[in-house]
Amino acid sequence: MAGVNQDRCPGVLRPHQAADGAMVRVRVPGGQTSGTALAALGRAAERHGRGLLQLTSRAGLQVRGLPSDLPDAFEAAVAAAGFLPSASHERVRNVVASPLTGLHGGLADLRPLVRALDDALQADDALAGLSGRFLFGLDDGRGDVAALEPDLTYRALGPDHGLLVVGADRGRAVALEDAVPALLALARGFDAARAASGVWRVRELPGWVDGLVGFAPVPVPPAPEPPLGAVGAHAVVGVPLGFLSPVQLAAVTAVAGTGAVVVTPWRSLVVGHGADRLAELTAVGLVADPTSPWTAVSACVGAPWCASGRVDTQALVRSVAAEDRRWPRTHVSGCERRCGAPAGPHRDLVAPTRDELLAAAEPRLVVHV
The missing domain is CATH 3.90.480.10 (Sulfite Reductase Hemoprotein;Domain 2)
Known part of the structure; x- marks a missing residue:
């Protein structure tokens, strides 16, 4: 398992x-x-x-x-x-939030919620042993964090209310002021349920999810393109x-x-x-140009930094970055562990040659007028 x-x-x-x-x-x-x-x-x-x-x-x-x-x-x-801030809880402080929340766009400013969740998590002795892979998500309504499929998510539907979502698509309504205690209660419940199986993530324990009372399927919002460049007054x-x-x-x-x-x-x-x-x-x-290859191509650390890596993924990707190609979302891994791979659809290449990597992209069309 x-x-x-x-x-x-x-x-x-x-x-x-x-x-x-x-x-x-x-x-x-x-x-x-x-x-x-x-x-x-x-x-x-x-x-x-x-x-x-x-x-x-x-x-x-x-x-x-x-x-x-x-x-x-x-x-x-x-x-x-x-x-x-906490030696006992340092590895369980895994919280992702909409990066532009409170700065530009979104249905709610979730920055205070990030701080409140982090403080409450550190104060909860029962959660010190939560898996370091367990992930909390706070989505301000734009769907960016929901697309990452955290284990537990607060998804804003307005400035003071939203959905409490377990896994990808099981949720119930919750007020913003009740979000932190609700998230921690679910985390404690999962941690107790996972003890016998040794699993780390909610998706690995579907029986626990199915047994939650009051939760029903909720629609999954479409994932927006990650912002880049000038966004309002801010730089991404x-x-x-x-x-x-x-x-x-x-x-x-x-x-x-x-x-x-x-x-x-x-x-x-x-x-x-x-x-x-x-x-x-x-x-x-x-990078501020959304057409740059660096927005589409990622890689694990690879050799020689990782003993499992069979190729120098960093040097390999840098060697093709200047090629005039149209890159699909591509991840290059040095071994079958595929560390750092993106959550969404992507082309998966394990220890490729340079020619195999270039074959993943299409040359850009040049139109002569």
């Missing part, structure tokens, strides 16, 4: 030993952080690791290339930046292959200052009030 092995999801206090050194995963509930906090984490990554911040498909961050015996100074720096920029370099981080923090930066599940960043300085961000290789 899926999930019966030990939950090995890494955290700051439980690093994963990769081929390039220790890797830690930093939870960023709702993706919501600031230029100040991001800069502090970047300095810690440069001092102790490879200097890169890796964006994850759950709107979190990873730091790689750390010493196998993680320095106390690194842990202290992560905590001082505000990314480690893609991070090629999800690796934010020190130079790129410096540009982001220079534009954001002490203001909001939001990590998105699509390996992009929302830089608050950065629309008028978008050129500074694209000048360092961040």
